[in-house]
Amino acid sequence: MPLRIVLVRHGQSSFNVEHRIQGRDDLSTLTDTGQSQARATGAALRDLTFTAAYTSPLRRAADTAQLLLAEQGQGLVATSDALLLEIDLAPWSGLLRQELREHHAELERQWRLAPERLELQRADGHTYLPLQELMAQAQQFREQLLERHGAAITDEQGPPQTVLVVAHNAILRCLLLALLDLPLSGFRRLRVDNCSLSVLNLSGGGVQVESLNGLAHLGDPLPSKGPGPRLLLVRHGETDWNREGRFQGQIDIPLNATGRSQAEAAGRFLAPVTINRAYTSCMARPRQTAEAILASHPGVPLTSSTGLVEIGHGLWEGRLEREIAEGWPQLLADWKRAPQTVQMPEGETLQQVWDRSLATWARIAASLSDDETALVVAHDAVNKTILCGLLGLQPADIWAIKQGNGGVTVIDYPEGAGGRPLVAAMNLTPHLGGVLDRTAAGAL
Numbered sequence: 001m002p003l004r005i006v007l008v009r010h011g012q013s014s015f016n017v018e019h020r021i022q023g024r025d026d027l028s029t030l031t032d033t034g035q036s037q038a039r040a041t042g043a044a045l046r047d048l049t050f051t052a053a054y055t056s057p058l059r060r061a062a063d064t065a066q067l068l069l070a071e072q073g074q075g076l077v078a079t080s081d082a083l084l085l086e087i088d089l090a091p092w093s094g095l096l097r098q099e100l101r102e103h104h105a106e107l108e109r110q111w112r113l114a115p116e117r118l119e120l121q122r123a124d125g126h127t128y129l130p131l132q133e134l135m136a137q138a139q140q141f142r143e144q145l146l147e148r149h150g151a152a153i154t155d156e157q158g159p160p161q162t163v164l165v166v167a168h169n170a171i172l173r174c175l176l177l178a179l180l181d182l183p184l185s186g187f188r189r190l191r192v193d194n195c196s197l198s199v200l201n202l203s204g205g206g207v208q209v210e211s212l213n214g215l216a217h218l219g220d221p222l223p224s225k226g227p228g229p230r231l232l233l234v235r236h237g238e239t240d241w242n243r244e245g246r247f248q249g250q251i252d253i254p255l256n257a258t259g260r261s262q263a264e265a266a267g268r269f270l271a272p273v274t275i276n277r278a279y280t281s282c283m284a285r286p287r288q289t290a291e292a293i294l295a296s297h298p299g300v301p302l303t304s305s306t307g308l309v310e311i312g313h314g315l316w317e318g319r320l321e322r323e324i325a326e327g328w329p330q331l332l333a334d335w336k337r338a339p340q341t342v343q344m345p346e347g348e349t350l351q352q353v354w355d356r357s358l359a360t361w362a363r364i365a366a367s368l369s370d371d372e373t374a375l376v377v378a379h380d381a382v383n384k385t386i387l388c389g390l391l392g393l394q395p396a397d398i399w400a401i402k403q404g405n406g407g408v409t410v411i412d413y414p415e416g417a418g419g420r421p422l423v424a425a426m427n428l429t430p431h432l433g434g435v436l437d438r439t440a441a442g443a444l
Contacts, residue, residue: 002152002153002160002201002202002203003149003150003152003153003160003161003162003163003201003202003203004160004161004162004163004199004200004201004202005145005162005163005165005179005199005200005201005202006045006048006050006162006163006164006165006197006198006199006435007165007167007172007175007176007192007197007198007199007200008041008064008065008068008164008165008166008167008195008196008197008198009166009167009168009169009172009192009193009194009195009196010030010034010038010056010058010060010061010063010064010166010167010168010194010195011030011031011033011034011035011036011037011038011041011060011063011064011067011194011195012030012031012033012034012037012194012195013028013029013030013031013034013060013194014028014029014030014031015027015028015094016028016031016034016194017031018096019096019097019098020094020095020096020097021089021092021093021094021095021096021097021100022060022086022089022093022168023086023087023088023089023090023092023093024058024085024086024087024088024089024090024093025090025093025094026058026059027093027094028059028060029059029060029063030059030060030063030064030067034060034064034194034195035063035067037064037194037195037218038063038064038065038067038068038071038195039067039068039070039071040071040195040217040218041064041068041071041195041197041217041218042067042068042069042070042071042072042073043071043072043217044197044217044435045068045072045164045197045435046071046072046073047434047435047436048072048162048435048436049074049162050072050074050076050162050163050164051149051152051161051162051163052076052079052148052149052161052163052164053065053069053076053077053078053079053163053164053165053166054078054079054080054081054084054145054163054164054165054166055078055079055080055081055084055165055166055167056080056081056084056085056086056166056167056168056171057080057081057082057084057085058085058086058168060168061084061166061167061168062078062080062166064166064195065078065164065166066078068164068166069164076164078164078166081141081144083137083138083140083141083144084141084165084166084167084168084171085137085168085171086167086168086169086170086171087130087131087133087134087168087170087171088128088130088133088134089120089130090120090122090123091120091121091122092104092120107120112188114185115131115184115187115188116129116131116132116135116183116184116185116187117129118130118131131170131174131184131187132184134170134171134174135174135177135178135184137171137174138171138174138175138177138178139178141175141178142175142178142179145163146202149161149163150202153202153203153204154204169192170187172192172198173187173190173192174187176190176192176198176200176209176212177190179200179202179207180207180209180391180393180397180400181207182391182392182393183392185392186391186392188420188422189390189391189392189420189421189422189423190212190213190391190422190423191212191213191223191412191422191423191424191425192213193213193215193223195215195218196213196214196215196223197211197213197214197215197217197435198211198212198213198214199211199435199436199437201402205336205399206399206400207400208399208400208401208402209400209401209402209426209427210402210427210436210437211402211407211425211426211427211428211429211435211437212423212425212426212427213424213425213426214425214428214430214435215425216269216428216430216431217430217435221269221270221272221273221408221428221431222273222408222410222424222425222428223410223424223425225373225412226412226414227370227414228370228412228413228414228415228416228417228419229365229368229369229370229371229372229373229374229412229413229416229417230372230373230374230410230411230412230413230424231361231364231365231368231373231374231375231376231410231411232270232273232275232373232374232375232376232408232409232410232411233376233378233383233386233387233408233409233410233411234266234289234290234293234375234376234377234378234406234407234408234409235289235377235378235379235380235383235403235404235405235406235407236255236259236263236281236285236286236288236289236377236378236379236405236406237255237258237259237260237261237262237263237266237285237288237289237292237405237406238255238256238258238259238262238405238406238439238440239253239254239255239256239259239285240253240256241253241318241442241443242259242405242440242441242442242443243256243258243440244320245320245321245441245442245443246318246319246320246443247313247316247317247318247319247320247321247324247443247444248310248313248317248318248442248443249310249311249312249313249314249316249317249347250283250309250310250311250312250313250317251317251318252283252284252285253284253285254284254285254288255284255285255288255289258440259285259288259289259405259406260288260292262289262405262406262432262439263288263289263291263292263293263406264292264295265406265431265432266289266292266293266406266408266431267292267293267294267295267296268296268431269408269428269430269431270293270296270375270408271296271297273373274373275293275294275297275300275373275374275375276300276368276372276373276374277300277301277303277367277368277372277374277375278290278293278294278297278300278301278302278303278374278375278376278377279302279303279304279305279308279364279374279375279376279377280302280303280304280305280308280376280377280378281304281305281306281308281309281310281377281378281379281382282304282305282306282308282309283309283310283379285379286308286377286378286379287302287304287377289377289406290302290375290377293375293377294375300375305360307356307357307359307360308357308360308376308378308379308382309379309382310378310379310380310381310382311344311347311348311350311353311379311381311382311444312344312347312348313344313347313348314344314345314346314347314348315344315345315346315347316328316344316345316347317347320443321443328345331345336399338396339395339396339398339399340394340395340396350381350385350395350398351395353381353382353385354385354388354389354395357378357382357385357386358385358386358389361376361386361389364376365413365417365421366417366418367417368417370416380403380442380444381398381444383401383403383409384398384401384403385398387401387403387409387423387426388400388401390411390421390423391423401426401427402427402437403427404427404429404432404437404438404439405432405439405440405442406429406431406432406439407427407428407429407432407437407439408425408427408428408429408431409423409425409426409427409428410423410424410425410426410428411423411424412424
């Protein structure tokens, strides 16, 4: 059974509002807005039963955990854990961000562009690498978490466990990197907003990011857009073959009734969002999904691309998993264990999908101006390869990414289309009901 981990960043703090550096100092407190965010997050989590809850001891996180759990209604009390303390930026604590830019320009630039190499000096004169220290701390918390709750991963007869973790921006990003076994160079590729919800599933097959930085429970569908172009990546709605667990690949199966409802729900979810252009695979199921979303955005041009079509499963297409197990038992086992090694019989490899989908994505991103937002609607394997590439993962890691039918992912380019991508949110499905992704898994 899986171990589910729900990550929550603390609510808005007084230093957040003042644009001050917080770090590890316990000088800021939750604002009224931050308290409301914590309660709203607790209300959003009422359907979940937590095995345990952990919080940073800093007030802004501990108070968030207390308010959240009181609203969630289970009667659970969070355990304070020093391994969830925020990054140690003691030389900067309390500074306005503008003051940091004015008086420590080179260090501030280092923090923005390559934070893993940032070196600061403590009061005793010794230098240290704050982000590298934080990553070691996150890795230690990960090991502690697995020691306490890892039995849920291996005990097939036992109940699943769900653990809540309430902490801070930088430590949560490091924990995500640690769970995904990614290097610190990926720190700036992730976004974690105040009281956002991120869900990870740990199983015998590894770690899966179910969702990242969900904010709909706070009133806004998506994280705020900053400078640079934005792309909204959506998986098509459900088909009958998704529901049946058939490998559909490049067979042009249309949406079923549930899929059309999911597409319409995604359209309502994204109705308040400005969309300037739209792109889709040339297959029916993503095109129908894109058209439903664009019903709230009249006049937005929709362009089809063969580079976004689903992986070619070859002779597996139209078959159920049990049928494939009968004909290709070893190849199916390899697909589950090491998908990057599999050449689909008369079909494609993941590397081929990776090359064409990421090349198409890069062309779309490069075509956008800084103030534009584009919608891209594609398929499970295509979306997974795109996200693996943007996060610094490899084709072998596609099972680490979940893409639900009608799920919405947000990618920003704050440095421009040629710069580093930022995964601002991933696989958002609250418009389909609740915090968790309960859409059909399909056969991929």
